[in-house]
Amino acid sequence: MAFKRIREDISAYMDRDPAARSGFEIILCYPGFHALVGYRLSHWLWLKGFRLLARFIAHVFKIITAIEIHPGATIGNRFVIDHGTGVVIGETSEIGNDVTIYHAVTLGGVAPSVDSASQVGAKRHPTLQDDVIVGSGAAVLGPIVIGTGARVGANSVVTKEVPPGVTAVGIPAKVLMPKDREKAREFQAYGTPTDGPDPVVQTIDALRGQVKALISRIEQLEDGPKSDDTVEDRKEQA
Numbered sequence: 001m002a003f004k005r006i007r008e009d010i011s012a013y014m015d016r017d018p019a020a021r022s023g024f025e026i027i028l029c030y031p032g033f034h035a036l037v038g039y040r041l042s043h044w045l046w047l048k049g050f051r052l053l054a055r056f057i058a059h060v061f062k063i064i065t066a067i068e069i070h071p072g073a074t075i076g077n078r079f080v081i082d083h084g085t086g087v088v089i090g091e092t093s094e095i096g097n098d099v100t101i102y103h104a105v106t107l108g109g110v111a112p113s114v115d116s117a118s119q120v121g122a123k124r125h126p127t128l129q130d131d132v133i134v135g136s137g138a139a140v141l142g143p144i145v146i147g148t149g150a151r152v153g154a155n156s157v158v159t160k161e162v163p164p165g166v167t168a169v170g171i172p173a174k175v176l177m178p179k180d181r182e183k184a185r186e187f188q189a190y191g192t193p194t195d196g197p198d199p200v201v202q203t204i205d206a207l208r209g210q211v212k213a214l215i216s217r218i219e220q221l222e223d224g225p226k227s228d229d230t231v232e233d234r235k236e237q238a
């Protein structure tokens with residue numbers, strides 16, 4: 001069960017990070033993956049009631065990875081933290097399946113009660129539903145819901161609910177309606193659709209144009225200069 005989950009996590013990195021080349025690379029070089037393994041262990045201990053040990057293990061993984069995930073947070077399958085440095089995920093955060101976040105993202109709380117003891121265990125942090133993407137440096141604050149498939153722009157600050165399938169950007173974050181709803185549902189690295197022409201196709205088209213020009217030039221040369229061509233005509237053909 002645990003190994004199946006880890007295999008799924010690795011293939012999620014392969015699918016979503018264009019820089020990932022192999023499973024071994026992810027196991028060895030991805031702090032987001034290391035933090036997730038640490039979280040799975042600390043969360044298990046947290047649920048078993050070994051809360052101090054769970055916090056300590058989370059702290060050790062924070063020193064190693066620069067990613068802080070509270071063991072009380074609830075995280076679904078195939079969660080990808082790309083790059084990862086500076087990520088903070090608070091105690092009562094809930095994260096669905098297939099969620100992607102980038103470095104320096106904060107899933108934090110706001111406005112603690114005057115009586116902080118009454119806040120212990122209360123829902124203070126956001127819920128990210130399935131397929132959400134949160135850009136680098138964004139802060140999602142408070143017990144709000146970011147709906148399925150929504151995207152949060154880099155460096156945005158979100159303090160209000162974000163409906164499913166939309167993009168929220170800015171400080172404070174405002175919702176943009178997606179230009180293409182189908183595209184918004186597919187995963188795109190960095191949350192950014194690539195609507196421009198495919199660069200490979202562009203290169204092939206340019207090469208085909210050059211080959212065509214060369215063929216017609218060769219045909220011209222093979223025909224040779226006509227006897228009635230003037231010197232000027234020959235210069236032009238050359």
Ligand SMILES: CC(C)(COP(=O)(O)OP(=O)(O)OC[C@H]1O[C@@H](n2cnc3c(N)ncnc32)[C@H](O)[C@@H]1OP(=O)(O)O)[C@@H](O)C(=O)NCCC(=O)NCCS
Pocket residue numbers: 083102134135136151152153154155156167168169170176190191192193
């Ligand atoms: C939010 C995001 C997903 C939107 O991508 P998109 O659908 O291609 O949107 P566009 O680039 O067409 O932008 C739409 C509008 O939002 C604005 N916008 C986009 N991202 C923004 C951001 N992070 N903050 C503020 N405004 C932003 C654009 O300027 C544009 O405004 P305009 O309509 O007035 O011109 C993308 O910009 C983003 O921030 N992705 C995260 C990237 C990231 O974290 N990379 C780190 C990888 S290491």
